[in-house]
Amino acid sequence: MINWLANPARFMRLSAKAVPWCSWTAVLVLAVGLFWSLMVAPPDYQQGDTVRIMYVHVPAAWMALSVYLFVAVASAVALVWRHPLAEVAARAAAPIGAAFTFVCLATGSLWGRPMWGTWWVWDARLTSVLILFFLYLGYIALANAFDDPSRGGRAAAVLALVGVVNLPIIKFSVDWWNTLHQPASVMRIGGPRIDISMLAPLLIMALGFTLLFAVLLMVRMRTALNERRAMALRLNAGAIPAPRPGREPVVSANTVVP
Amino acid sequence: MAAFLGLFRRDLSLALRQGGDTGLVIGFFVLAVVLFPFGVGPEPEVLRRIGAGTIWVAALLAALLSLDRLFEADYQDGELDLLALSSLPLELAVLAKCAAHWVATGLPLALTSPFLALLVDLDPGAIATLFASLLIGTPALSLIGSVAAALSLGARRQGVVLSLLVLPLYIPPLIFGAGAVEASAAGNGARAYLLILGAVTLAALALCPWASAAALRQALE
Incomplete structure (x- = not known):
């Protein structure tokens, strides 16, 4: 699979077909997920409608971590096998991951204000993110x-690869330290501790975010590959020696054309 | 082993004979700490409250200031290529350079800290803890810094990139170093903090030479 995908031309052909399909699926899934989570899902018995921030905050946090893992794995593949697409993929994924992390921090801050009474606390989970x-x-x-x-x-x-050290710290920060942030309630031993009426829209939103990531990643990779191709073409064009001045008749503004 | 010691001695004597390095770092450290009373006011209670954190942050910045010299000169004059070709594994060469860097900057920082602690009115127990925490924590600063220094070799605006890379990685030693002094000033034992700080340093000792060597190899390619 890795070797089969190592051909940028093949990737361009495949992704050209995949991008429209994935985009429409992502739009559809996100629309369903947003409608379900903002309109249908029940309000929390304590938090009221504020709990709906969770449907953006939690998937964004999952994406922030998994995109970093993706960047790290792609970097390892690029370093070890010199895979031509892995480096492009890692570089294309990083800004998307940074955006997910920012969304996670921003929505967390908005959620913290009504629930904890503060925009920010220096708690282990927040600090590590x-x-x-x-x-x-x-x-x-x-x-x-x-x-x-x-x-x-x-x-x-x-x-x-050095930064991977941070991932387990983020994941387990809520268990290692006694923090204001709640401990894991979905991915825990013994099954999720969250009702199905809330879990279902949450998982749909997570799927939508993943599809969104896939689309953005492919579009960014295609742009990077096109950019590289344009650069190569320009270099090739520049490599052909330009006509030296003096050899050819110089046409200036006051040359009279017969 | 002889090559390791030779490299260590060479780096150390270069740092000490050029003189500027250690002196500049200490001068920056002292000035940065002295700035805080001007900023927050000279009340002893306030200074005592923020003193430990101030000194630790100033130590981080001072260590950061000296990092770009860790590999830069050797990279420029080709010494690093010779090191990579020599029989000494590059990981050990990194370790020797980090050790020399620590003796030339981290150790003087730790030795200066008790005097600065007097300026911010820490009590004797807290001063002892501060000294111990810097002694334990500064090797981690040199080791983690070596990774960032190796990664940013030859980058445009190397100093800015270097600080962007290294400061997030410096947060764990900062948390536990300043936390130890805080705990000791509050009358709780600082032992747990110092032990975790020691663990951070040991982990850095085990992992950073590999990462730095990998970064140096790709810089030399």
């Missing part, structure tokens, strides 16, 4: 910091 956001920013900055883009890609790949 903030560090994740900075890791994304560091990755993006490092990937673009070199004149030679492949050098930036490799340096950023090493950084992505």
Whole structure:
């Protein structure tokens, strides 16, 4: 599979077909998920309608973590096998992951204000997600910091692997420290501790976010590959020696054309 | 082993003979801490409350300031290529350079900290804890910093990229280092914090040389 996908031309052909399908599915799933979670799902007996923030906050948090994992795995594949698409994929995914992390932090802050009475607390879960956001920013900055883009890609790949240390800290921060943030209630041993009427729209939203990520990733990868192709074409065009001045008749404004 | 010690001695004598390095770092450290009383006012209660955190943050920034010299000069003059070709594994070379960097910056920072602690009116128990926490924590700063320094070799605006990479990774030592002093000032034992800080340093000791060496290899390609 990995080798079969290692052909950028094949990827371009496949993704050209996949992008419209995935986009429409993502739009459909997100529409159903948003309608269900904002209109149909019951309000919480304590939190009232505020609980609906969860349907954006929790999937965004899941995506923030899994996109980082994706970036790290793609970076490892790029470093070990020099897979030509893995580096493109990692670099394309990082800004999307940073955006999901930002959405997670922003909605969490909006949710914290009515529930905890504060926009922000320096709690282990919140702090570790903030560090994740900075890791994304560091990755993006490092990937673009070199004149030679492949050098930036490799340096950023090493950084992505170093940052993996943060993932288990985020996941287990609510169990290791006694925090204001609630412990895991969906992915826990013994099954989810959340009613099916809320779990169903949550999972649909998660599916919608995943599809959205897939679409954005493919579009960004296609753009990156096209950009690379354009660069190569321009370099090739530049490599043909330009006519030296003086050899050819110079046509200026006051040359009289017979 | 001889190569390891030789590299350590060379880096250390370069850092000490050029003189500027250690002096600049300490000067920055002192100035940064001294700025805070001007900013928050000279009341001893306020200073005592924020003192430990201030000193730790200043130490982080001072360590950050010296990181770009860890590999940069050797990268420029080709020394790093020779190191990569030598029989000494690059991981051990990184370790030797980090050790020299720590002796030239981290250790002086820890030694200066008790005097700065007097300026912010910490009590003797807290001063001892601060000294211990810096002694335990600064090796982690050199080791984690070496990864970022290696990654950003040859980058445009290296200093900015370096700080963006390294400051998030410095948060764990900062939390437990400043937490230890806080706990000791509040009368709770600082032991747990110091032990976790030690664990952070040991983990950095085990992992960072590999990451730095990988980063150096791809920089030299």
